[in-house]
Amino acid sequence: MHYARPLLRPLFLLSLLPFSFAQAAEKPELIGGGINPLSVTRIHDRVSYMVSLNFNNGKTAQQWRSVDCKQGKSELLYKDLLDDEGLTKVRFYGDSYMRYAPAQDDKLMTAEDIRKICQLPVKEPLWERLSATSATGITDLVDVNSIHRVGDILTVRMGYDFADIIWEPPYDAPLELKIEHYFYNCKTHQGDAVAAMNFDGQGRVTDSLITADIVRRKSSFKIDAQKAQHFEQLCQLPAGKTFTAEGRFVPAVNKSASTLMGPSMPDLSNNNPQWLSKYPLSAAVDRQAQALIKSWAIPRFKQVRYTEVSALGKIKVQLDAQSDGYIRKLEDYGIWTVQRLTLANLLQLKFAMSISSGAMLLNTLQTDLHFPLVQGQKYQAKLENIDADKKVTSSAMRCEVTGEGDAQRIAPEFSGKYLLVECHESNEGQPDNRSKLAWLQDLNIFVPVAQQLGDKPERLVTLENVSVTR
Known part of the structure; x- marks a missing residue:
């Protein structure tokens, strides 16, 4: 995952991207599709499966779903949007872009639809242990109920049980059981995986590879000597005889979370400070920033x-003042969130994104900015930021305080006066932009008034649902 380049102001470029699949695809009409039989699995009372979707604009998608046959409840797990070669280019877990989120209720499935899914002819796995549990807590398994041979072709599902709950990249999807579905030619001794699925403790699919995606990842599922030996044993299994190896295996319930393989992306909910606190600023930058605000x-x-609120969409913002005088900012774009540590909600000191690991830090700062601001004041800032891969990007801004007004004109919840600040910003690798900001003197923060990206027209920004806790 690549880091988004930092901006001094909110990520205007991000707000240009689709906030949902429906918006991105302009609500195309569904013209065909069906359940992929290789995807159907039953674990306890739950059936999970994938539906291929074909739209009238030529686009295709794969929707993973799950049905609790005991409760008669259907859920949407995630949707993969495919490119022209059938490969996943974008995944949404509900409205969450490229990051795992819990299943959503599927309100369109009727009771009759659910009944038909629950009657699909697929058995619950009967696991046979192929080896002792490894030092890392993984147990190799084979599903005895999935072993079928038609002519020379053997089909079988292999399983891998994890003693703890782990979170697997790139989506940070929880994983307790992995199932791989193989076709193997008993005559040529060749075979391939045709589906791979990760499951949580309730039997829901949390991640998968199927169709073109697993063909592209073929090298990840090479049949090694040990697996080939197991397949040869299954090829020789007499008709009507049940395969046995090291004994039956029943996965544990209520597993503990792994202390070694937790989520690799940050939990930024409620503007949680823990992630950014792991990445300290250099002493020089911290001293310089502290001198500016005090x-x-x-x-x-x-x-x-x-x-x-602007013509580009809506962004929910939460600003929390820290004891050191910095402001921790959370921007909710609907499909992802962004967190920044800022100076007065203007200069970015740290940056993190909910769909990316690591963080970006302010590495150097050159500025003649000083407070208190006064009308007619001009200032500039040149910044260099460094990401987790040690890549350095630069940005710059030139600003002038051009006017003043009553802060209640911006939002009734604000008090006192504001100073209008007009800025021109340039960011390496992105179009230049101009912005108008209001410096709220009673709160000591900047808030947006207008923005102009590249050669686009200026767009006014209004603030709604404003609340101030002093």
């Missing part, structure tokens, strides 16, 4: 919330 730019609030 004592004229210390935030005068505990928390400020608002929804930033």
Whole structure:
């Protein structure tokens, strides 16, 4: 996963991207599809499966679903949007872009639809242990109920039980059981995986490879000597005889979370500070930033919330003042979130994204900015940021304080006066942009008033759902 390049202001480029599959595809009409039989699995009372979807605009998708046959409840697991070669290019877990989120209720499935899914002719796995549990807690298994041979072709599902719950990249999807479905030619002694699925403890598929995706990843499923030996044993299994090896295996329930393989991407919910706190600023940058805010730019609030509304969409924003005077900012774009540590909600000191590991830090800062701001003041800033891969990107801004007004004109929840600040910003690898900001003197923060990206027209920004906690 690549890091988004940092901006001094909110990620305008991100707000240009689709917020949902329906918006991205302009609500195309479904013209065909069906259940992929290789995807259907039954674990206890739950059946999971994948539906191929074909649309009238030529696009295709794969929707993974799950039905609890005991409760008569259907759920949507995730959707893969495919490119022209049938490979997954985008995944959504509900509205979550490229990151695991829990299953969503499927309100379109009727009771009759659920009944038909539950009657699909697929058996629950009967696991036979192929080896002792490894030092890392993995047990190799074969599903006895999946062993079938038609002519020279053997079909079988292999399983891998994990003693702890782990979170597997790239989506941070929880994993307790992995199932791989193989076709093997008993005559030529050649075979391939045709489906691979990860499951949580309730039997839901959390990640998968199937159709073109697993063909592309063929090298990841090479049949080694040990697996070939197992397949040859199954090829020789007499008709009507049950395969046995090291004994039956029943996966444990209520497994503990792994302490070694937890999520690789941050939990930024509720503006959680834990992720960014793992990445300290250099002492030089910290001293420089602290000198800028003390004592004229210390935030005068505990928390400020608002929804930033423009022609580009809506962004929910939460600003939390830290004891060191910095402001921790959470931007909710609907399909992902962004967290920044900022100076006065203007200069970005740290950056993290909910769909990316690591963080980006301010590496160097050159500026003549000083507080308190006064009308007619001009200032500039040049910044270099460094990401987890040690890649350095630069940005710059030129600003002028051009006016003033009543802060209640921006939002009734604000008080006192504001100074209008007009800025021109350039960011390496991105179009230049201009912005108008209001410096709220009673709170000591900047909030947006207008924005202009590249050669696009200027767009006004309004703030809704404003709340201030002092």
